Structure formats: structure tokens, C-alpha cells
Amino acid sequence: MRPMQHSGLIIGGGIAGLTAAIALRQRGIEVVVCEAAPAILPLGAGIWMAPNAMQVFARLGLADRINAAGVPLRGIEVVDEQMRPIMRTDQARVRAWFGHGTTAIRRAALQQILMTEVGPEKVELGRTCTGITEELQGVRVDFADGGTRRADFLVGADGIHSRIREGLFPGVRPTGSGHLVWRGMSEVSLTAHFRQAIREAWAEGLRFGFSEVGDGVVDWFAAVPAGFGSEREGLLARLQAAFASFAYPVPDLLAAATEAAIIRNEVLDLQPLPHWHRGRTVLIGDAAHASTPYMGQGGCQAVEDAYALALCLAQHPTNPTAAFAALEQLRYAKARRIVLTARLMGRAGYLYGAAGAVRNFIIRATPRWITEQQFRGVYRLDF
Numbered sequence: 001m002r003p004m005q006h007s008g009l010i011i012g013g014g015i016a017g018l019t020a021a022i023a024l025r026q027r028g029i030e031v032v033v034c035e036a037a038p039a040i041l042p043l044g045a046g047i048w049m050a051p052n053a054m055q056v057f058a059r060l061g062l063a064d065r066i067n068a069a070g071v072p073l074r075g076i077e078v079v080d081e082q083m084r085p086i087m088r089t090d091q092a093r094v095r096a097w098f099g100h101g102t103t104a105i106r107r108a109a110l111q112q113i114l115m116t117e118v119g120p121e122k123v124e125l126g127r128t129c130t131g132i133t134e135e136l137q138g139v140r141v142d143f144a145d146g147g148t149r150r151a152d153f154l155v156g157a158d159g160i161h162s163r164i165r166e167g168l169f170p171g172v173r174p175t176g177s178g179h180l181v182w183r184g185m186s187e188v189s190l191t192a193h194f195r196q197a198i199r200e201a202w203a204e205g206l207r208f209g210f211s212e213v214g215d216g217v218v219d220w221f222a223a224v225p226a227g228f229g230s231e232r233e234g235l236l237a238r239l240q241a242a243f244a245s246f247a248y249p250v251p252d253l254l255a256a257a258t259e260a261a262i263i264r265n266e267v268l269d270l271q272p273l274p275h276w277h278r279g280r281t282v283l284i285g286d287a288a289h290a291s292t293p294y295m296g297q298g299g300c301q302a303v304e305d306a307y308a309l310a311l312c313l314a315q316h317p318t319n320p321t322a323a324f325a326a327l328e329q330l331r332y333a334k335a336r337r338i339v340l341t342a343r344l345m346g347r348a349g350y351l352y353g354a355a356g357a358v359r360n361f362i363i364r365a366t367p368r369w370i371t372e373q374q375f376r377g378v379y380r381l382d383f
């Protein structure tokens with residue numbers, strides 16, 4: 001006789017929560033997702049799904065849809081403000097190794113694909129979790145609307161300011177880097193050289209990254225130090241002044257931006273937690289290991305967690321605690337490495353003057369095989 005399969009509850013309908021719901025259901029594990037927002041709202045503008053995430057999406061049968069809705073990329077380059085390469089990865093080689101490169105996609109399009117696959121009837125919107133209680137046979141979850149739910153296991157996929165994490169590890173707060181990122185989307189027809197590629201330009205304490213995300217729309221971010229100010233008044237003019245020395249297409253992208261649609265993100269991450277789980281509750285995605293965006297891996301790591309969680313729960317169908325310990329075994333070290341490396345890359349990217357020149361020299365002089373080895377470690381799935 002098959003052991004009785006447990007049913008679960010996922011708090012948070014972001015990339016982590018929705019992908020976990022899909023992966024779990026494909027393994028026959030029933031879950032409901034509870035999301036605080038009244039609608040699944042895409043946070044931010046576009047997102048880059050790297051080969052590790054794309055391999056997971058391929059296993060879930062979603063990669064073709066994501067590639068069709070987004071832009072599979074040819075190359076990723078770190079450049080200087082004149083768009084001269086500092087470091088590059090050749091996506092054709094990456095694709096040959098892993099079967100997938102990086103795909104740039106609008107967050108709204110990605111969320112829509114995930115939501116459709118989960119099935120809207122499995123997602124309860126407008127349900128804000130306010131607290132959790134471990135009981136003898138399961139977990140009780142309380143909601144702001146006065147409602148309660150019980151489940152055999154609970155997945156906290158509620159992002160960097162996780163309420164579930166507060167229940168497990170009280171007092172843990174995200175750490176600020178002092179930097180702000182402004183994000184926007186501009187309708188600009190890029191010249192051929194800049195199409196199907198990510199470029200991230202580093203200069204004098206500023207960074208500007210951009211790539212097409214589909215239909216002639218270019219997603220961009222402008223990372224600025226704290227002194228730039230966080231107020232919205234005169235924002236576009238300030239950005240244009242700060243990035244005036246950057247070569248095409250940066251001025252064109254800013255000129256085509258709609259000021260009111262520019263989004264402000266504080267650059268935060270989470271000091272690695274001692275564990276991601278306690279009892280029948282586990283954290284995944286940003287709730288467990290939020291990183292700064294400098295490796296473009298936060299969402300990809302969430303996707304890896306989601307798939308690995310389903311694997312582990314399928315292997316331990318009646319023992320969620322054992323499944324969560326197995327998940328930690330599979331995923332903790334890599335996710336931690338990403339958080340710490342992204343932090344370092346953040347600091348390196350903001351060096352300027354002589355230090356910035358030395359950094360560029362060192363990176364340019366680093367043999368390609370070393371850089372590739374580092375990327376292979378990030379893109380390889382360990383499960």
C-alpha cells in the first residue's frame with residue numbers, strides 16, 4: 001500500500017511559490033497557494049532567467065513557452081561606459097553545455113505562464129498570512145482576514161520580508177547595501193549589435209544594465225549610490241545627468257522612459273540563515289536566501305529550490321521534516337555561495353577611479369576558462 005501523501009500550503013505566489021506549486025503537483029502532491037496581493041502583480045520590470053532556471057523549466061515542460069514569450073539571449077557582457085567589453089559569456093557555448101542559455105522575459109509574462117500552469121483555482125488571492133503555529137499533526141496558518149488553514153506541511157515563499165521566516169527565526173532582517181536600483185522599460189529599437197543580449201555597463205560608481213525582453217521593449221536598470229537620492233522628483237532628469245557620459249544606447253533608453261513607470265528597488269540581501277526549516281515548515285526563494293541582484297540569480301535560485309523541494313517531498317512523502325533536511329542538503333551551499341558572491345560583485349562593480357581601472361584590468365586579464373568555470377558552477381544543477 002502507498003503511504004498516505006501529505007498535502008501542503010504555500011504562502012506567497014511569486015516565482016518561488018508558483019514554481020513550487022507546479023513542481024509539487026507534477027509529483028502528485030496537492031498544494032494550495034495563498035498570496036497576499038489581490039492579484040498576481042509582477043514586481044519589477046523584466047527578469048533574466050539563467051540556464052539553471054531554464055533547465056528546471058524544461059523539466060517542468062515550461063521552457064518552450066518561456067522562450068517564446070521572452071528573448072533567448074546570444075550573449076551577456078559586462079562593459080565599460082563606452083560599451084567596451086570587460087567580461088563576456090558566450091551563450092552559444094553555455095547552450096551547448098546545458099541545453100539552455102539565458103532568457104530575458106517580462107515578469108508579467110513569466111508570472112502569467114506560471115499562474116496558468118498552476119491553475120487559478122489553486123491560488124487564493126488577497127490572503128495575507130499573519131502567523132503560524134506548529135501543531136501535533138501539522139501547521140496552523142492564520143490570515144489577516146480572520147481565516148485559518150491547516151496543512152501537513154507549510155512552504156514559506158513570501159519573499160525577502162517573509163512573515164513565515166519571522167515565525168521560524170524571529171528578528172532576522174534584510175541587510176541594506178546602501179545602493180538603489182531604478183528599473184524601467186523603454187520602447188526602443190536597438191541596433192543589431194545590442195539585440196538579444198544583456199549588457200551591464202560599469203563606470204564611476206554607477207551601473208546600467210539592459211536587454212530586450214520582447215516586442216521591441218528593452219528592460220533596463222540604473223544602479224546608483226546612496227548619494228543620488230531616493231526621491232522621485234526630477235528623477236528622470238537626474239538619471240539622464242548621472243548617465244550622460246554613457247555611450248549608446250543608454251541615453252536613448254532613458255530618453256524613451258516614462259518617468260512615472262520607473263520602479264525603485266533598495267538593494268538588500270539576507271545574511272545566511274542557520275537553517276531553512278523547522279518542524280513542518282520550510283522557507284524557499286528570497287524568504288530563505290535573498291541576494292542582491294548583481295548575479296541575476298535570486299529568481300533562478302528560487303526556481304531551483306522549488307524543483308528540489310518537490311523532489312525531496314516525493315522522496316519522503318510522509319515525513320516533511322526529513323524532506324526539508326534533504327532540501328537543505330541539496331541547495332543550501334549553492335544558494336549561500338550566490339548570496340555572498342553577489343555581495344562581492346556588488347562591491348566590485350561600484351569601484352571607481354584607479355580601483356575601478358585595476359578591477360577592469362584584472363577581469364580582462366582573467367583567462368576565459370576561469371570565468372567560464374565560475375559560470376558553470378552557477379548554471380549546473382546538482383539534482
Ligand SMILES: Cc1cc2nc3c(=O)[nH]c(=O)nc-3n(C[C@H](O)[C@H](O)[C@H](O)COP(=O)(O)OP(=O)(O)OC[C@H]3O[C@@H](n4cnc5c(N)ncnc54)[C@H](O)[C@@H]3O)c2cc1C
Binds near residue numbers: 047299
Ligand atoms: C532590481 C532587481 C533585479 C533582479 N533581477 C533578477 C534577474 O534578472 N534574475 C533573477 O533570477 N532574479 C532577479 N532578481 C531577484 C528576484 O526578483 C527575486 O529573487 C525573486 O523575485 C524571488 O522570488 P520569490 O518568489 O522568492 O519572492 P517574491 O517575488 O518576493 O514573491 C513573494 C510573494 O509572497 C507574497 N507575500 C509576501 N508576504 C506575504 C504574506 N504575509 N502572506 C501571503 N503572501 C505574502 C508577495 O506578495 C509576493 O507575491 C532581481 C531583484 C531585484 C531587486
